[in-house]
Amino acid sequence: MxxxxxxxxxxxxxxxxxxxxxxxxxxxxxxxxxxxxxxxxxxxxxxxxxxxxxxxxxxxxxxxxxxxxxxxxxxxxxxxxxxxxxxxxxxxxxxxxxxxxxxxxxxxxxxxxxxxxxxxxxxxxxxxxxxxxxxxxxxxxxxxxxxxxxxxxxxxxxxxxxxxxxxxxxxxMKGAARIPLGILMGSMIGIDMGGPINKVACTFAQTQVDTLPFLMGIMGPSVCTMPIGLGISTFLFKKKYSPAESDAGKAAILMGLCGISEGAIPFATADPIRVIVGNTIGSAVAGAIAAWTGTVSHAPWGGLIVLPVVGNIGGYLLAVVAGSLVTAIIVGLWKKEYVEQDSNLTDDADIDLNIEEF
Structure with a gap:
């Protein structure tokens, strides 16, 4: 029952x-x-x-x-x-x-x-x-x-x-008292990159932008650390990523600057556990720093494009940089080194394949 x-x-x-x-x-x-x-x-x-x-x-x-x-x-x-x-x-x-x-x-x-x-x-x-x-x-x-x-x-x-x-x-809530909230919101934003959990935290912050702008101050950096961090990781740990992922990293940084967290999705699709863990921790760090420094944002969006309407730009940028580096380092150190497939070996395998064996 x-x-x-x-x-x-x-x-x-x-x-x-x-x-x-x-x-x-x-x-x-x-x-x-x-x-x-x-x-x-x-x-x-x-x-x-x-x-x-x-x-x-x-x-x-x-x-x-x-x-x-x-x-x-x-x-x-x-x-x-x-x-x-x-x-x-x-x-x-x-x-x-x-x-x-x-x-x-x-x-x-x-x-x-x-x-x-x-x-x-x-x-x-x-x-x-x-x-x-x-x-x-x-x-x-x-x-x-x-x-x-x-x-x-x-x-x-x-x-x-x-x-x-x-x-x-x-x-x-002031100063250090906001840090647990920043960690919680950052984690929710980072864990599914634009999915339902992310949307709950983002919608809550966006709907309070006129009364509680510090919530957007937490959300803004947390949203962009995932794609920016993974993009940075492709530069810091070049041997860990395929050529396609390296190209995706450049696009991810641009998307992150514009506050679009979905730039991290291609990396999560290829390596979900490492990327999701790295994203969640990095966004939590960004949220905690933004909350601790009293950052506020008067725009219901994230990334660096909202900087003109951010209160405490230094705290906002610190949160973005720290969160992005945490994501980049966790994922980069944890990933296995990329090994390029031997195309000749693949061709040989195709030639030797006998359909009658099936």
Missing amino acids: TQKKAKTENKIWTVVQKHLMTATGYMIPFVVAGGIIFAIAVMLNGHSQPTTGLLGKLAQIGSAGLALFIPALGGYLAYSIADRPGLAPGFITAYLAVQIKSGFIGGIIGGLLAGIIVNWLKKIKLSSNYKVLGSIFLYPLGGTLLAGGIMVFIIGAPIAGFMNYLTDILNG
């Missing part, structure tokens, strides 16, 4: 994780577009939000993207669960979560609620004449009323209280 329950729970989590990944993929463009435009306006104004003139208008454009990303998260989460009829209820319920100040957790719960409720409504049998009416009227209307009502009257305020409590705790 216990094993059956565990299997059911694992299946439910797998399904939820799939929908969350879909929704996050749709949400990220809102975060990137809005956050970077807003950060540029803040940078040009001198690290304070402009309210007038050209920079004020630029900040207004960026703020629109940042205002929409939680509704987008909830909307596309409901869309992933219930298809197009879930889109409007998900957006509206997640928007209500923002209004109640229940944050991205409220947005996620709102999207899940809307998707589940609309899926339930879709089980109501309608005659063929009314099926179209159901998709554009019954399901969106019923889903919005039920999910929105639950958010406004029942769960919104408790979630908002929890988010305020969490924000106060994180805001109260």
Whole structure:
């Protein structure tokens, strides 16, 4: 019975994780577009939000993207669960979560609620004449009323209280007290290079960029140490890597500078254990240093392209360099020396192969 329950729970989590990944993929463009435009306006104004003139208008454009990303998260989460009829209820319920100040957790719960409720409504049998009416009227209307009502009257305020409590705790962490958080976030970011665990940590930091910019100060260096570190490793330990991997190392450094952790994936595919361990430790070191030095970032992205909007650039760069070198050295020392295959031997083997023996 216990094993059956565990299997059911694992299946439910797998399904939820799939929908969350879909929704996050749709949400990220809102975060990137809005956050970077807003950060540029803040940078040009001198690290304070402009309210007038050209920079004020630029900040207004960026703020629109940042205002929409939680509704987008909830909307596309409901869309992933219930298809197009879930889109409007998900957006509206997640928007209500923002209004109640229940944050991205409220947005996620709102999207899940809307998707589940609309899926339930879709089980109501309608005659063929009314099926179209159901998709554009019954399901969106019923889903919005039920999910929105639950958010406004029942769960919104408790979630908002929890988010305020969490924000106060994180805001109260200073100096060395932030190091464990930096290690945890860095490890989560490094362990699967853009996968679901990475996305949890990154999304948490990105959704708090306006209230807790030190979280982005941790995420920014942690995201880029993996590809940069592996690229450096191909230069420091040339005999350990194939020519193809050496070429991939150059591309990985460029991707790392742009905050794209997926540049490390080709190395992990070829040598998963060594690369994942090296990535995780290196990103954890970067996160710990960034947390310890009090680094903050006002852009919901990583890499060195966000340096103009980073507070404590020295701490940020130290975290990137230290984390990258740790990854480079761990993977480089641990790897076996690359041995090139003898093409002649392969050709001989092909010639001697007798299909009739099979």
